Amino acid sequence: xxxxxxxxxxxxxxxxxxxxxxxxxxxxxxxxxxxxxxxxxxxxxxxxxxxxxxxxxxxxxxxxxxxxxxxxxxxxxxxxxxxxxxxxxxxxxxxxxxxxxxxxxxxxxxxxxxxxxxxxxxxxxxxxxxxx
Ligand SMILES: [Zn+2]
Numbered sequence: 001x002x003x004x005x006x007x008x009x010x011x012x013x014x015x016x017x018x019x020x021x022x023x024x025x026x027x028x029x030x031x032x033x034x035x036x037x038x039x040x041x042x043x044x045x046x047x048x049x050x051x052x053x054x055x056x057x058x059x060x061x062x063x064x065x066x067x068x069x070x071x072x073x074x075x076x077x078x079x080x081x082x083x084x085x086x087x088x089x090x091x092x093x094x095x096x097x098x099x100x101x102x103x104x105x106x107x108x109x110x111x112x113x114x115x116x117x118x119x120x121x122x123x124x125x126x127x128x129x130x131x132x
Contacts, residue, residue, distance in 0.1 A: 005029065008042045024048055074132050081125050081132075088125075092118050 009030065013019060017032040024031050024041035031048050033039045039048045092115065099111040 005043055012042055022048075022050075078129060078132055081129050085122065085125050088118050088122050092122075 009019065009032070012032050012034075015034075017034045020031045020033055020039065022031050022039075023029065024044060025048065026046075027041065027043045029041060029043040031039055031041050039050060040046060041048050095111050095114050095118070099108065099115070102108050102111060
């Protein structure tokens with residue numbers, strides 16, 4: 001029952017739980033964190049275990065960042081990076097298209113260098129985004 005879920009979620013928020021921007025891996029509904037720091041899904045009525053990244057770094061999951069005051073700033077950064085990513089993909093496509101029909105060796109070299117730079121940038125963006 002959808003309405004029941006919404007009511008349940010509203011009650012949770014009122015009782016001091018925080019809604020997380022992470023969906024339950026089972027039912028895809030929003031998950032919550034209660035005052036004790038336990039993350040759970042009110043729809044499945046079960047605790048949600050967060051898979052921590054396999055990195056060696058001690059980075060916390062994005063859920064923990066959520067509580068920090070810098071959230072807006074972070075969203076803004078993610079927004080900018082996504083936009084940049086889109087633009088770079090567009091250019092990547094454009095240059096690839098030009099490269100396809102190019103016969104002038106020097107221009108081919110120029111284009112491939114551009115592509116290399118674009119790919120490098122895209123790679124850096126995805127690393128940066130993962131850290132946000
Ligand atoms: Zn669930």
